[in-house]
Amino acid sequence: MKFDREKLLLHVCCAPCSIYVINQLLDKFDLMVYFFNPNIFPEEEYWQRQSEIKKFCQSLRIAYFEEAYKPQNWLNFIKGFESESERGNRCDLCFIYRLNNAAEFARANDFDWFSTTLTMGRQKNSLQVLNAGRKAEAKYKVKFWDQDFKRKNGVQISDWLAKKLGLYKQDYCGCVFSKKY
16 A cells, blocks of 8 residues: 655755755655745856756756746845845845745645755854744745754765765855855
8 A cells, every 4th residue: 555645845055955954854755846046146156056956856856846046036025134144134034035935836736845955054044944934834824844954963964965976065155145255
């Protein structure tokens, strides 16, 4: 007798942050990777990250979906908060924007759950990410898998796996305001 597993939509930001998380969730869920990151700057960086995660998903035969890259929409959403410091209100808005989109997609496509790899980011405050996910859960009525994937050496394991697989690893969060010139 075959039992269908629950479906989880996993919002991802990049391949290095995703490998450990994907490995944690594959045994629990039918998984689809969701790439929605209009905050990434410059455009070349966006395409580099998109290419890496897409290849990784293809290698494991994991379902993958990406939204169109529309950075102006993200800039309009965070307007007025451009000068906020890292981990400030701009980041809250960024997480809300991306996780609301993930939750909306999950609900529209009959997913039981959604989650994100954003808690893996060294520059990210996991509580901010998890709070944004819970707000999206309440708004879109789809369950949020609210795990802080940094715990239990998640970052170190992900770094090791990324290096072993030769994946491109960026040195900043992704947005124009976090990039150090």
